[in-house]
Amino acid sequence: MLDKRVKPSFIVKYLDQYVIGQEEAKKILAVAVYSHYRKIAKTEQDGVEIAKSNVLLIGPSGSGKTLMCETLSRVLGVPFVTANATSLAQTRFVNDEIEAILQRLLEKAEGNINRAQQGIVFIDEIDKLKAQPDQPRATSGESVQHALLKIMEGAPVKIGDGRFVDTTNMLFICGGAFVGIEDIMAKTHGYGYLSTTAADDAGVLERLNTRVKPTDLFQFGLIPEFTGRLPIIARFQELEKKMLVRILTEPKNSIYNQFREIFRNEGVELNIETKVFGQIADIAIEYHTGARSLRGIFEEMINPVLFAVPDDNEIRRVDIASLFSTPVYTRGPRAG
Ligand SMILES: Nc1ncnc2c1ncn2[C@@H]1O[C@H](COP(=O)(O)OP(=O)(O)O)[C@@H](O)[C@H]1O
Ligand SMILES: [Mg+2]
Missing domain, CATH: 3.40.50.300 (P-loop containing nucleotide triphosphate hydrolases)
Structure with missing residues (x-):
């Protein structure tokens, strides 16, 4: 077989x-x-x-x-x-x-x-x-x-x-x-x-x-x-910070890739700085649940953006530089 x-x-x-x-x-x-x-x-x-x-x-x-x-x-x-x-x-x-x-x-x-x-x-x-x-x-x-x-x-x-x-x-x-x-x-x-x-x-x-x-x-x-x-x-080893960052970004179906795809479907480019993944990993480590809490922390960050984007047809790019700063929206005509 x-x-x-x-x-x-x-x-x-x-x-x-x-x-x-x-x-x-x-x-x-x-x-x-x-x-x-x-x-x-x-x-x-x-x-x-x-x-x-x-x-x-x-x-x-x-x-x-x-x-x-x-x-x-x-x-x-x-x-x-x-x-x-x-x-x-x-x-x-x-x-x-x-x-x-x-x-x-x-x-x-x-x-x-x-x-x-x-x-x-x-x-x-x-x-x-x-x-x-x-x-x-x-x-x-x-x-x-x-x-x-x-x-x-x-x-x-x-x-x-x-x-x-x-x-x-x-x-x-x-x-x-x-x-x-x-x-x-x-x-x-x-x-x-x-x-x-x-x-x-x-x-x-x-x-x-x-x-x-x-x-x-x-x-x-x-x-x-x-x-x-x-x-x-x-x-199986306990996942350290470096690994958690990789989990957020690297796998084919990583959380970051999934959300980039969601935004792409809206005609918007999502760009998240590397530092942010480190910040998310730090919080996950405090929760002591390995990689399990990564998605929840990520979603909490991205939810306000997912809420705002459909209301504004002009947005074509979202930049997140830190977990603790407001996302930056760039407006312009959408491709396609
Ligand atoms: N080594 C890893 N690589 C990629 N993702 C992971 C890894 N470990 C955990 N995850 C993520 O965390 C979630 C929970 O992991 P899970 O496999 O259920 O852990 P366990 O069974 O060891 O408790 C998975 O769905 C996956 O998204
Ligand atoms: Mg399990």
Whole structure:
């Protein structure tokens, strides 16, 4: 099913157009999905079942985990759904929820069971399923881990219309922030003594970053059977200011490009100084939601302009030099 051109390097190049940074994670994921779909092809050919490797993405909120999976599914041409482990842990009917997730995947595959069976399911906030000492087992995240384990290993699941969806060839990608995992890693990996200064600490953590082990996840509170099903682990880095600026301007469908297009459709050229993107990034950093708040901050800035422009046919150019100064409108006859 997978196009011959879709090699790991091709996948990374495609991802680069939409996802800024996270180079390590891109490579790990590209190789993982490539191997995954090669395995499926091989199994179909020889009938030899090869155990599959699902993927775990560890990184802060708003660092591009969901975006990356979504973009991956697009380049692969496979259906994609996201689910949230927190909401799975809040329902008493986990299996109904799981069925609903697969139902959505089937809808994404336009009702084609075969296509759905080779889709990607992204389950976010998996770290919220960790064992809580004061929680009864039946309603705990642990029982959700068991339920997820079953479909990750591969099982036929009966969906609403009575048909069965087999999850054997689906790729499951789990995500989570795993706050505190660094402390566990620093302890269990025994590198803590190396550091003498804060800068040293950062350097050590940097090196440890790429090497989260299943045992660390177990220490964190996930059950071993579950961590065993997630042998491939990719880390997403917190996005720094420079990255946030790039996210605003660089991707094909960047926020800036989208709004330039909106203005172009009105016959108006929108020009925003580089400095402004830095100012927006600064505010986003204060919000601690990664790139997630960029759009909201940008829209707040641009809204008054979007309000004013349609009322004035003469405007043909808008210049924004700072987030804290009034936009400058240039008037003249419009082109076209
Ligand atoms: N690395 C990135 N490159 C480009 N855009 C990003 C990146 N990270 C986050 N974004 C933007 O922020 C939004 C939220 O990111 P998301 O992928 O949902 O983060 P996560 O799943 O890690 O919490 C995305 O829709 C995207 O617009
Ligand atoms: Mg997400």
